[in-house]
Amino acid sequence: MNSLFSLEGKTALVTGASRGLGQGIAVGLAKAGADIIGVGTRSLENTRKEVEAAGGTFYELISDLSKEDAAEKLAADAIAVKGRVDVLVNNAGIIRRSEAENFSNDDWFDVINVNQHAVFQLSREIGKHMLENQSGKIINIASMLSYQGGLKVPAYTASKHAVAGLTKSLANEWSSKGVNVNAIAPGYMATDNTAPIREDESRNAYITSRIPQGRWGTPEDLQGAAVFLASDASDYVNGHVLNVDGGWMSS
Numbered sequence: 001m002n003s004l005f006s007l008e009g010k011t012a013l014v015t016g017a018s019r020g021l022g023q024g025i026a027v028g029l030a031k032a033g034a035d036i037i038g039v040g041t042r043s044l045e046n047t048r049k050e051v052e053a054a055g056g057t058f059y060e061l062i063s064d065l066s067k068e069d070a071a072e073k074l075a076a077d078a079i080a081v082k083g084r085v086d087v088l089v090n091n092a093g094i095i096r097r098s099e100a101e102n103f104s105n106d107d108w109f110d111v112i113n114v115n116q117h118a119v120f121q122l123s124r125e126i127g128k129h130m131l132e133n134q135s136g137k138i139i140n141i142a143s144m145l146s147y148q149g150g151l152k153v154p155a156y157t158a159s160k161h162a163v164a165g166l167t168k169s170l171a172n173e174w175s176s177k178g179v180n181v182n183a184i185a186p187g188y189m190a191t192d193n194t195a196p197i198r199e200d201e202s203r204n205a206y207i208t209s210r211i212p213q214g215r216w217g218t219p220e221d222l223q224g225a226a227v228f229l230a231s232d233a234s235d236y237v238n239g240h241v242l243n244v245d246g247g248w249m250s251s
């Protein structure tokens with residue numbers, strides 16, 4: 001049974017691995033045996049320590065995915081590290097908050113570039129490599145706002161709906177060629193991304209009261225879903241958006 005979920009001998013490229021959910025996913029994949037190539041805009045030493053403490057091997061690549069040519073260069077650099085990438089986790093993401101009527105073009109494009117455009121570009125480039133290998137797993141990090149509208153986050157919501165759509169679009173093209181494309185939609189998770197809404201007492205209380213499991217999620221809560229979607233256990237799972245949300249979408 002363990003071999004079904006084993007990632008021994010696999011190399012996983014995880015964007016946004018410096019902290020938060022990406023760090024948790026990187027450690028989870030390492031625990032299952034994968035070598036990790038972690039990506040962030042600055043040093044990922046904390047993640048290196050955690051991955052190595054979990055018994056894994058860690059390679060660091062610095063890349064600012066808001067830049068137009070970053071994803072293509074990152075894909076080439078990542079493939080060069082070990083000669084192949086078996087798992088891609090498109091996790092890097094940002095959020096900007098403002099009333100829709102005042103939402104600036106700069107904020108719109110900053111969010112769309114990282115959360116949507118770079119996800120497409122990196123999937124295309126690593127996808128080509130996986131198609132050549134006739135094998136690969138792509139895991140996109142979606143959101144509850146892949147389904148819902150959210151409040152004061154129009155670009156984020158648009159980008160996360162796009163991530164869900166892109167997941168299905170790529171799965172339709174690549175499922176028969178050995179490449180599985182799926183997404184994880186985390187619920188409300190305690191990270192830097194959500195610090196402002198956790199600091200808002202009434203919003204925090206409302207959100208917590210709507211989560212059937214009664215608590216915010218943690219980066220560790222995503223590890224099981226990530227290992228499943230990265231491993232042979234999910235070989236017949238395609239274009240699926242897996243909620244890991246403490247029951248939020250059922251409530």
Ligand code: NAP
Pocket residue numbers: 015016017018019020021022039040041042063064065066067091092093094114141142143144185186187188189190191192193194
């Ligand atoms: P976080 O703690 O703010 O971490 C964001 C990560 O993305 C960091 O590693 C950051 O790297 C990286 N990143 C940001 N901009 C980047 C850029 N231009 N180029 C490369 N990397 C960049 O956020 P999080 O909560 O862990 O979120 C991770 C993913 O989960 C995002 O896609 C987010 O939308 C999604 N998500 C989060 C929640 C939640 O409740 N937290 C819920 C649903 C979905 P640096 O450290 O170098 O800046």
